[in-house]
Amino acid sequence: MIRIATDIGGTFTDLVAFNEATGELLTGKASSTPGDFARGVMNSIDHATITLQAASDFVHGCTVVINAVTQRAGVRTALITTQGFRDVLAIGRGNRPDMYNLRTAKPEPFIPRRHRFEVRERVDFRGAVLVPLQLADLDPIIAQCRADAIEAIAICLLHAYAHPQHEQQCRAYLAERLPNIPISISSDITGEWREYERTSTVVLNAYVQPITDRYLTNLEAALARDGMRCEPHVMQSNGGTTTFAAARIRPIYLLESGPVSGVMGSAIIGQAIGEHNVIFVR
Numbered sequence: 001m002i003r004i005a006t007d008i009g010g011t012f013t014d015l016v017a018f019n020e021a022t023g024e025l026l027t028g029k030a031s032s033t034p035g036d037f038a039r040g041v042m043n044s045i046d047h048a049t050i051t052l053q054a055a056s057d058f059v060h061g062c063t064v065v066i067n068a069v070t071q072r073a074g075v076r077t078a079l080i081t082t083q084g085f086r087d088v089l090a091i092g093r094g095n096r097p098d099m100y101n102l103r104t105a106k107p108e109p110f111i112p113r114r115h116r117f118e119v120r121e122r123v124d125f126r127g128a129v130l131v132p133l134q135l136a137d138l139d140p141i142i143a144q145c146r147a148d149a150i151e152a153i154a155i156c157l158l159h160a161y162a163h164p165q166h167e168q169q170c171r172a173y174l175a176e177r178l179p180n181i182p183i184s185i186s187s188d189i190t191g192e193w194r195e196y197e198r199t200s201t202v203v204l205n206a207y208v209q210p211i212t213d214r215y216l217t218n219l220e221a222a223l224a225r226d227g228m229r230c231e232p233h234v235m236q237s238n239g240g241t242t243t244f245a246a247a248r249i250r251p252i253y254l255l256e257s258g259p260v261s262g263v264m265g266s267a268i269i270g271q272a273i274g275e276h277n278v279i280f281v282r
Helices: 037-047 064-070 135-147 165-177 195-225 244-249 257-273
Strands: 002-008 012-019 025-031 055-061 077-082 116-119 129-131 152-156 183-185 233-235 241-243
Touching (some): 002 037, 064 257
Parallel strands (some): 055 233
């Protein structure tokens, strides 16, 4: 059985495989294919002359998410938040990278103000409902999303980390009426306090979700066509792995999917040889 690891880089797509029976290491390298990154992965497999029927494990590192974010090449996304908190995404934090520069400008939010919507509801930080959720507020938002060809929706309600039910109700209501639009809710993505951090994280998750879904679906189909029977996994930013199915729901967890695998590998090699000061060069 063969354990396979692949990684997409800006120029090349690399592969390393380990034959568990013989101890042999196999490598493959192919040009990355930005129009269809899955093709570059399959080319690296061909270069290594690996038969996918023999694969017992497949782990993939990719730059699809970070490329979409840094290039601002995500999809048209809408944000739904608690009434009065529409501008959290634009206000951000008071810290400035250049403290004494009076002309410093914050980056433009990933969602323009016209696509940031409010609903009436209010929950305190303990999770007590102060104002019940008004689901009827979503009806004009749905109409606007259809008119503006919105491709993904992020929901971040005040103190949803303590009371996620309102977000869950919003998602269910929207999913019934906008069945083809993926919906991300902050309590699922990062159930932590601080509105700006939670809002920006769920917005980025929605922003890249359709792109990541298409990529992983194409790659999974290509692997299956070539005979791979094991379930593929993808690297997460925390150095662990997750299934393609889980990554489609929380693609923001893949933001550092490519670089982190090398760091983790270097740390493991360092432990194996008793060296704790290891320098990793990508």
